Structure formats: C-alpha cells, structure tokens
Amino acid sequence: MSQLLILAAEEAENPLIPPIPELVIGLIAFVIVFGFLAKKLLPNINKVLEQRREAIEGGIEKAEAAQTEAQSVLEQYKAQLAEARHEAARLRQEAQEQGATLIAEMRAEGQRQREEIVAAGHAQIAADRKAAASALRQDVGQLATELAGKLVGESLEDHARQSRTIDRFLDGLDESAAKAEATR
Numbered sequence: 001m002s003q004l005l006i007l008a009a010e011e012a013e014n015p016l017i018p019p020i021p022e023l024v025i026g027l028i029a030f031v032i033v034f035g036f037l038a039k040k041l042l043p044n045i046n047k048v049l050e051q052r053r054e055a056i057e058g059g060i061e062k063a064e065a066a067q068t069e070a071q072s073v074l075e076q077y078k079a080q081l082a083e084a085r086h087e088a089a090r091l092r093q094e095a096q097e098q099g100a101t102l103i104a105e106m107r108a109e110g111q112r113q114r115e116e117i118v119a120a121g122h123a124q125i126a127a128d129r130k131a132a133a134s135a136l137r138q139d140v141g142q143l144a145t146e147l148a149g150k151l152v153g154e155s156l157e158d159h160a161r162q163s164r165t166i167d168r169f170l171d172g173l174d175e176s177a178a179k180a181e182a183t184r
Contacts, residue, residue, distance in 0.1 A: 140170065
C-alpha cells in the first residue's frame with residue numbers, strides 16, 4: 001500500500017500540469033509584456049510596415065509611369081522609323097525615276113548624235129558622189145571629145161562645141177543607165 005500512496009502522490013504532482021499560482025503569475029506577466037508590446041512596439045512596427053507599403057506602391061507607380069513613358073517613346077521611335085523607311089523608299093523611287101529619265105535623255109542624245117553622224121555621212125557621200133561625177137564627167141568628156149575628133153576627123157577644140165557634144169553623150173549615158181535600172 002505504501003507503494004500505492006507514493007504512486008498516487010506522484011500522480012498528483014504531474015510535471016506537465018503547472019501549479020495554479022505559477023499559472024496565474026505567468027498569465028499576469030504575459031498580459032504585462034503583451035500590453036507593453038502593444039503600446040510601444042506595435043505602433044513602430046505598423047509605422048515601418050506602412051512606410052514599406054507606401055514605398056512599394058510608390059515604386060510600382062513609378063515603374064508603371066516609367067513603363068508608360070517607355071511605351072510612348074517606343075511608339076515615337078517606331079513612328080520615326082516608319083517615316084524614315086517611307087522617306088528612304090521615296091528617295092529610292094525618285095532616284096530610280098531620275099535614273100530612268102537620265103537614261104532616256106542619254107539615249108535620245110545618242111540617237112540624235114547618231115542621226116547627225118549618219119546625215120553628215122550621207123552629205124559627205126553625196127558631195128563625194130558629185131565630185132566624182134564631176135571629175136568623171138570631165139574625164140569622160142575629154143575622152144569623148146578626143147574619140148569624136150578621131151571619128152569625125154576634125155578637131156573639136158572649140159569649147160562650146162565640146163560642151164554640147166559632152167552633154168549629149170552624158171545624157172545618152174544617163175538615159176541608158178536609167179533604162180538599165182528600170183529593167184532591174
């Protein structure tokens with residue numbers, strides 16, 4: 001039995017359950033410390049938290065403002081870039097048009113110079129033909145006069161007679177050349 005009494009006494013003093021006076025003193029100390037913290041420390045903590053919240057919100061507002069400004073700058077940049085591309089395309093088109101105009105002018109100038117050269121060549125050929133015809137006419141006239149003088153048996157030294165004879169002979173040659181051309 002004595003062992004039972006010791007066991008019962010031990011059960012009465014459970015180490016997990018504190019004695020009532022200690023529990024009351026602990027509770028009073030807790031209320032005092034909690035009150036002190038609520039009066040002194042909690043306003044400071046709330047103040048610091050509010051400052052952080054304002055700083056974060058201000059940072060977010062600044063970031064949003066910076067993002068809005070960056071977006072507007074980006075749009076301006078894109079507009080300027082599009083305008084520059086449009087201007088470059090316009091300048092390229094103008095250069096192509098000017099190049100085409102210049103090429104057309106150069107072709108026209110080349111054509112005109114070619115026509116002048118051809119016309120000058122034709123004029124030179126015509127002049128050379130006239131000069132050759134004149135020289136040939138004189139040579140043929142002299143030969144015809146000499147031949148006619150030999151055939152007639154008299155001298156055709158008279159210039160007027162000589163010219164008429166030459167003209168008749170050459171006219172006959174021209175007629176025969178025209179008939180030959182006509183038959184071709």
